[in-house]
Amino acid sequence: MKETDICTYAETFSSAHTDFKAEWGATRLLLDDKMFGMLGQDKSGKRILTVKLKPEDGELLREQYAEIVPGYYMNKVHWNSIDLAGQVSDETIKIMIQKSYQLILQAMTKKRQREIAELASDTTTS
Numbered sequence: 001m002k003e004t005d006i007c008t009y010a011e012t013f014s015s016a017h018t019d020f021k022a023e024w025g026a027t028r029l030l031l032d033d034k035m036f037g038m039l040g041q042d043k044s045g046k047r048i049l050t051v052k053l054k055p056e057d058g059e060l061l062r063e064q065y066a067e068i069v070p071g072y073y074m075n076k077v078h079w080n081s082i083d084l085a086g087q088v089s090d091e092t093i094k095i096m097i098q099k100s101y102q103l104i105l106q107a108m109t110k111k112r113q114r115e116i117a118e119l120a121s122d123t124t125t126s
Contacts, residue, residue, distance in 0.1 A: 001090040003027070003039050006049060009094060010037060013101045014120035029097070032112070036100040042072045042081070049093065050074055050081045051100035061096070 007018045010029040016036075020027050026040030029051075038050045050071050053061070058080040061068045067086025071079025082088050082096070105113060 001084065001093045003047065003049075003084070005090075006037075006039060006093070006097070010097055010101070013098075015116045016101060029100075031101060031104045031116075032108070034104045034107070036104040037097055040072075047084045048072055048081045049084055049097075050079055051096045052078050052103050053080055053096065053099055054078075054103070057099065061092075065092075 007027060007029070010016050011018060013031070016029065016031050018027055018029055024038075024040060026038050028035050029037030029039075036052060039047070040050070041047050055077050058068075058070075058078070061080065062070070065082075065086070065088050067083040067088050069081050069083075070076035072081040074081075080096070082093060105116065108116075
């Protein structure tokens, strides 16, 4: 999956946006100010996408794909990095992005979750 496609897909989620963090040399996928993904590179220069998953989901995916490893420079239990040059399907990457977004959304206050849901319904009805 191309990096531009990843950003475009991530921005389809309500209140999600991207920014470039120059000091990290990485593009962040954000819900409000909370990061649910990061596009960057590892120490060898490989282009990677790092997303947050439930520990059991991340562990299962790391067992299935050699290209998915514990999060580079992140909490290794919750974050997972995907080698974008690898064989992980676009569909699997999209599911991982969606799950990461949902984890961040669920950690927000109920009030903010309702606001985001209202924004999502406003955009689908207009």
